[in-house]
Amino acid sequence: PAPTTAPPPAVVEDEAVHPRLAAYDEHMTRALTPFTDACAALGPEMDGVGSSVGDVWDGVRLIVELGTAHKRPKDPVSAVQPHLKPCQDGMAAVRSARIDRKFDWHLKATMEMLASVSWVVMSPPPTPASFVKDTIGSSDFWANKIRKEHKGGGEEGEKHTRFCDAMKALILDLSAYLKEYHLSGLAWNPHGKDFSEAKVGEGGARKEAKPAAAAAVTKKAPGPGGAGGIFAELQKKKTSEGDSAATGLKKVSRDQQTWRKEYKTQGDAAPAQPSASTKQPAPAPKFGAKKPLGPPKCEYQIRGCKWNVENQTRETCEGGVCKVDVTDPKQQVYVYKCQNVTIQITGKIKSVILDSCTKCGVVFDTAISACEVVNCRSVQVQATNVCPSFSIDKTDGIVVHLSKEAIGQSSFVTSKSSEMNVSWPDDSGEIKEAPIPEQFMHKLVNGSVTSQVSDLYH
Secondary structure, rough: OOOOOOOOOOOOOOOOHHHHHHHHHHHHHHHHHHHHHHHOOOOOHHHHHHHHHHHHHHHHHHHHHHHHHHHEOOOHHHHHHHHHHHHHHHHHHHHHOOOOHHHHHHEEEEEEHHHHHHHHHHHOOOOOHHHHHHHHHHHHHHHHHHHHOOOOOOOHHHHHHHHHHHHHHHHHHHHHHHHHHHOOOOOOOOEEEOOOOOOOOOOOOOOOOOOOOOOOOOOOOOOOOOHHHHOOOOHOOOOOOOOOOOOOOOOHHHHHHHHHHHHHOOOOOOOOOOOOOOOOOOOOOEEEEOOOOOOOOOEEEOOEEEEEEOOOOOOOOOEEEEEEEOOOOOOOOEEEEEEOOOOOOOEEEEEOOOOOEEEEEEEEEEEEEEEEEEEEEEEEEEEEEEEOOEEEOOOEEEEEOHHHHHHOOEEEEOOOOOOOOOOEEEEOOOOEEEEHHHOEEEEEEEOEEEEEOOOOHH
């Protein structure tokens, strides 16, 4: 008997990486790696912070990979929540990092930058790309302090500047990636698996991006099903005369083409097309609608020596006043997302920070370091004794009340803010008020820019 010939081996192909996932891997190689390298150059403490940021980006990659393989769930935010644990763990590691005080601004800038990760659970408006790009302002607030502190610091100063530049480049590169692949939120696969089949932690490790010329893709051998099988079957039906599978089909005459305009004017009703779904889409949320505040907090954290006052309103405080009793001058007070309430701080404090507050008042005795106001609207700050510095950033509407002792000692640093005023008592005890300038006139003199306050304030 003739020897049997073994069948040819099947052509095996490695599963191709989805373009969205491949582009994200390229983003990590292009922008995240320089940032982690810049952190490592600052020493082992910041190296740990850079490693934790890398874990956050790896966690986001798992979410992107889930989107490439699954259909959009009914409630994407709730469905994705269990899969966010790697991101949350990485952010918690950054937040609780115990590092040298000289890296305080680096850590604050990094935390502001990590707010951009929220794009995976948001829906427009605004678009994820715009949301991520807006975080540059808050991270640059601290990064600019780093640049100023280490300006002219030689090789060591260059390392800190490189850290700031790499952070900004990371945010911009992520924004560009989102604009191309996730324009209206996390992209899903309409032909993928049901999201209920997704398992927590599912997903592969990142692959290094390869050059296009080196990425040779081997084709799968066509099986009996799929597009390859259909085209093979049609090819078999083609005869030597050139007839194909479509030969002999009846031609549709002009009067049978019901989509034509002249056919519809004859009074004959066109056949009704079955609707894909009779279910009406849910109304979109109104733009600018207020989001509910989280649970109110007024608690002291031993780590960091910090009071956290969050989400306080007139209804959550007795008489609309939230009282904070400071017992150690090393303690600082952080006030976040409070509305229509007065925060009364008793005792000498290191510093006080107002973040994202609306129509709030803060009264304190003495601040050793500074009072910072960020992302606030219509707030008032009163120092009954002395505060050497007030920092106002991205705030619309603020009045700073100074005591007689602080008139010659307090200074103001402002940026991207409007409607700023300062009031103080004169020698007779009468209260005076004046605006803090927000309009300036700049001139180019002898190769350098000089600035002076606009005539509006004279």
